[in-house]
Amino acid sequence: xxxxxxxxxxxxxxxxxxxxxxxxxxxxxxxxxxxxxxxxxxxxxxxxxxxxxxxxxxxxxxxxxxxxxxxxxxxxxxxxxxxxxxxxxxxxxxxxxxxxxxxxxxxxxxxxxxxxxxxxxxxxxxxxxxxxxxxxxxxxxxxxxx
Amino acid sequence: xxxxxxxxxxxxxxxxxxxxxxxxxxxxxxxxxxxxxxxxxxxxxxxxxxxxxxxxxxxxxxxxxxxxxxxxxxxxxxxxxxxxxxxxxxxxxxxxxxxxxxxxxxxxxxxxxxxxxxxxxxxxxxxxxxxxxxxxxxxxxxxxxxxxxxxxxxxxxxxxxxxxxxxxxxxxxxxxxxxxxxxxxxxxxxxxxxxxxxxxxxxxxxxxxxxxxxxxxxxxxxxxxxxxxxxxxxxxxxxxxxxxxxxxxxxxxxxxxxxxxxxxxxxxxxxxxxxxxxxxxxxxxxxxxxxxxxxxxxxxxxxxxxxxxxxxxxxxxxxxxxxxxxxxxxxxxxxxxxxxxxxxxxxxxxxxxxxxxxxxxxxxxxxxxxxxxxxxxxxxxxxxxxxxxxxxxxxxxxxxxxxxxxxxxxxxxxxxxxxxxxxxxxxxxxxxxxxxxxxxxxxxxxxxxxxxxxxxxxxxxxxxxxxxxxxxxxxxxxxxxxxxxxxxxxxxxxxxxxxxxxxxxxxx
Numbered sequence: 190x191x192x193x194x195x196x197x198x199x200x201x202x203x204x205x206x207x208x209x210x211x212x213x214x215x216x217x218x219x220x221x222x223x224x225x226x227x228x229x230x231x232x233x234x235x236x237x238x239x240x241x242x243x244x245x246x247x248x249x250x251x252x253x254x255x256x257x258x259x260x261x262x263x264x265x266x267x268x269x270x271x272x273x274x275x276x277x278x279x280x281x282x283x284x285x286x287x288x289x290x291x292x293x294x295x296x297x298x299x300x301x302x303x304x305x306x307x308x309x310x311x312x313x314x315x316x317x318x319x320x321x322x323x324x325x326x327x328x329x330x331x332x333x334x335x
Numbered sequence: 336x337x338x339x340x341x342x343x344x345x346x347x348x349x350x351x352x353x354x355x356x357x358x359x360x361x362x363x364x365x366x367x368x369x370x371x372x373x374x375x376x377x378x379x380x381x382x383x384x385x386x387x388x389x390x391x392x393x394x395x396x397x398x399x400x401x402x403x404x405x406x407x408x409x410x411x412x413x414x415x416x417x418x419x420x421x422x423x424x425x426x427x428x429x430x431x432x433x434x435x436x437x438x439x440x441x442x443x444x445x446x447x448x449x450x451x452x453x454x455x456x457x458x459x460x461x462x463x464x465x466x467x468x469x470x471x472x473x474x475x476x477x478x479x480x481x482x483x484x485x486x487x488x489x490x491x492x493x494x495x496x497x498x499x500x501x502x503x504x505x506x507x508x509x510x511x512x513x514x515x516x517x518x519x520x521x522x523x524x525x526x527x528x529x530x531x532x533x534x535x536x537x538x539x540x541x542x543x544x545x546x547x548x549x550x551x552x553x554x555x556x557x558x559x560x561x562x563x564x565x566x567x568x569x570x571x572x573x574x575x576x577x578x579x580x581x582x583x584x585x586x587x588x589x590x591x592x593x594x595x596x597x598x599x600x601x602x603x604x605x606x607x608x609x610x611x612x613x614x615x616x617x618x619x620x621x622x623x624x625x626x627x628x629x630x631x632x633x634x635x636x637x638x639x640x641x642x643x644x645x646x647x648x649x650x651x652x653x654x655x656x657x658x659x660x661x662x663x664x665x666x667x668x669x670x671x672x673x674x675x676x677x678x679x680x681x682x683x684x685x686x687x688x689x690x691x692x693x694x695x696x697x698x699x700x701x702x703x704x705x706x707x708x709x710x711x712x713x714x715x716x717x718x719x720x721x722x723x724x725x726x727x728x729x730x731x732x733x734x735x736x737x738x739x740x741x742x743x744x745x746x747x748x749x750x751x752x753x754x755x756x757x758x759x760x761x762x763x764x765x766x767x768x769x770x771x772x773x774x775x776x777x778x779x780x781x782x783x784x785x786x787x788x789x790x791x792x793x794x795x796x797x798x799x800x801x802x803x804x805x806x807x808x809x810x811x812x813x814x815x816x817x818x819x820x821x822x823x824x825x826x827x828x829x830x831x832x833x834x835x836x837x838x839x840x841x842x843x
Contacts, residue, residue, distance in 0.1 A: 257591075
């Protein structure tokens with residue numbers, strides 16, 4: 190556990206990104222947050238140039254994922270992460286406006302760890318993010334396995 | 336097309352009538368002409384008869400003469416008898432001749448002369464015979480010998496030849512007339528027949544043409560029907576596609592609208608946080624400037640006192656934020672409503688057998704508390720069972736019953752009744768209340784999304800009835816409303832008794 194967890198935030202809406210970051214900071218989580226504004230950049234970072242994900246081997250990551258991205262759907266990223274042998278144990282939190290039960294079910298089937306709907310009611314939104322902060326402090330991000 | 340065929344029909348009727356008239360004319364003409372011909376022939380026969388009678392008479396005269404001569408020569412009584420027979424026949428023959436020539440003045444005249452001559456001659460014979468009887472043969476022979484050269488014999492010969500000539504003339508004339516009549520008759524018949532044949536031919540051509548036109552029209556109709564079916568299928572497919580497109584569009588739009596809304600709400604809340612920080616600081620600064628510094632921990636505990644101007648600013652700030660937040664909340668409710676509607680629109684409907692009474696009983700139980708509060712009674716009449724989608728039916732009836740309960744007249748105990756009947760494969764349900772009613776000008780409007788009518792004293796988004804109507808349509812039914820202001824409302828829903836999932840909307 191010598192490596193501090195890095196939070197990968199894949200969120201195309203700048204405002205949402207800022208709100209999420211603020212609320213995470215407010216809940217006392219000070220881990221590094223790397224924001225990505227589109228799916229391609231995030232995929233490049235996660236899986237590296239060769240697309241195998243070997244570059245991220247051993248990194249302790251946590252992914253915050255929006256499903257509606259301009260260049261691809263978050264579901265594709267979720268699928269690739271969970272199928273990759275280096276990244277599959279990385280926790281993924283899906284954060285999106287979709288509250289369609291079919292969509293939620295599909296995300297859980299693909300291996301997402303938490304699904305959070307972005308509510309318009311700010312109180313519950315902030316609350317959800319703060320809960321997430323608590324969640325971060327409790328979970329054990331496993332050291333990368335071989 | 337129609338005027339042409341009407342003209343053709345009129346022409347055919349005209350042709351038929353013309354043909355009929357021609358036939359009648361030919362028949363009449365034929366009858367007349369045949370009668371004429373018969374008459375003409377009778378006249379020809381008559382002429383021949385006159386000639387033969389004349390010949391007969393002359394023969395009798397000759398017979399009388401020869402008998403007289405023989406008697407003069409032989410004085411044999413057998414010749415006397417023969418003379419008597421011949422002489423006796425002559426007046427009758429004369430009489431007959433006179434009778435049958437009575438029509439012709441020339442012949443009457445000739446006949447009279449002939450009669451005179453013959454009678455004169457007969458008188459001479461009688462005289463001769465008389466002499467012989469008295470044994471004065473020589474005188475008798477003389478008498479007759481003289482007599483042969485007398486006028487009587489000559490006259491007889493002349494008159495009879497005149498008569499014959501007259502009759503020959505008549506014969507020639509009458510034969511010509513008869514021939515002409517016959518020729519006329521046959522030519523009329525031939526001409527008439529030709530005309531009838533021509534008309535018949537023309538009619539056949541017309542009938543052939545009109546039947547060909549009918550065949551063509553039938554073929555075209557068949558083609559059009561086939562094309563129509565194809566067109567209907569095509570349009571239905573287009574409509575479905577358009578409908579799906581709209582559903583997708585509504586879904587995406589409402590989703591994408593939500594994203595900025597999250598930001599607006601989020602940053603408005605951030606502003607609210609900032610606001611309290613700013614006004615705290617203003618208050619602190621103001622107090623620091625005017626009075627002694629306060630204890631630092633007092634800032635956190637209570638809202639610091641602001642002076643008049645700052646308080647006003649703070650209130651304005653709050654008001655503005657309040658409006659923004661309530662508008663966002665409203666917009667979020669609308670977007671959610673659209674999302675729910677599109678989700679409902681995309682839900683798969685499953686036809687199943689439904690006990691409608693049980694279903695509505697269930698709804699009535701869930702609203703029993705509300706009903707009791709407004710002392711409303713809900714009566715259920717006869718309710719036919721259906722094959723339909725259970726959830727959709729539940730939503731339809733619970734929306735209508737909710738509405739009836741929601742919009743009662745103040746101070747009047749509510750009466751709501753739900754009843755149904757069947758008609759021609761459809762079940763007709765009526766939800767009736769004695770509530771505040773709906774102005775007829777709003778009858779269409781209340782079915783529109785986000786539109787409401789009447790006094791706006793109850794919470795609501797204006798979605799219920801739009802949703803109900805969409806569901807009824809998807810179930811292959813129709814919906815109507817009868818109501819006037821202050822006099823209650825009746826919502827009538829017509830649904831197919833056996834919905835197969837294919838009416839109006841696709842199965843999935």
